[in-house]
Amino acid sequence: QVQLVESGGGLVQAGDSLRLSCAASGRMSNTYYMAWFRQAPGKDREFVAGISGNGGSTRYADSVKGRFTITRDNAKKTGTLEMNSLKPEDTAVYYCAAKNSGPYVYSAEWQYPYWGQGTQVTVSS
Numbered sequence: 001q002v003q004l005v006e007s008g009g010g011l012v013q014a015g016d017s018l019r020l021s022c023a024a025s026g027r028m029s030n031t032y033y034m035a036w037f038r039q040a041p042g043k044d045r046e047f048v049a050g051i052s053g054n055g056g057s058t059r060y061a062d063s064v065k066g067r068f069t070i071t072r073d074n075a076k077k078t079g080t081l082e083m084n085s086l087k088p089e090d091t092a093v094y095y096c097a098a099k100n101s102g103p104y105v106y107s108a109e110w111q112y113p114y115w116g117q118g119t120q121v122t123v124s125s
Contacts, residue, residue, distance in 0.1 A: 002026040002114045004096045009119030012086055016123070020081040022096030022116060029053075033099050034072060034079045035112060038092035038121075045095070047107035049081060059105040064090075086123045093118040 008020040024032065031053030039045040049070040050059045058070055069082040079096065097112035106112070 002028050002098070004098055004114055004116035006094065006096045006116040006119040009094060009121045011122045011124065014087055014123055014125050016086050017082070017084045018086060018121060020083070020094055020096075020119060020121070022079040022081075022098075024077040024079075024098060024114075028077065028098065028114070029100050030074045030077060031101075032077075033102050033105060033112075034070075035097045035105070035107070036070065036079075036081045037095045037097055037109065038090075039095070039118075040089075040092040043092075045109060047109075048094070050105035050107065051079065052102055052105050057105055059107065061107075083121070086121075088123050088125045090121060091123050092121060094121050 003025045005023045035050035036048040037045050051070045067085045072079045095118045096116040098114045099112050
């Protein structure tokens with residue numbers, strides 16, 4: 001079994017920063033591909049950022065480019081989403097997703113078989 005557990009969500013003000021973490025456990029290679037998605041109330045879940053197995057390739061949604069940074073620690077099987085200059089429109093439940101191999105950093109949900117339970121991020125204006 002594979003488990004992904006997110007942490008770090010919360011309530012912040014516009015312009016603040018927040019760091020989300022995702023810890024992977026179970027039958028997962030250390031070089032798994034990882035991504036963050038989010039779902040705002042009444043909207044579809046959308047891709048936010050993704051990172052390759054060795055961390056050498058990253059991909060971001062246009063809406064977060066320059067503000068969010070995705071990183072990983074393969075030894076600890078953890079991934080991080082550093083979110084800066086947060087806006088009210090970033091309010092959503094953020095999900096960590098993973099797949100055992102690439103070769104690409106995919107933005108489609110269906111590419112990722114493993115999902116965390118989600119963590120709420122609320123940005124007040």
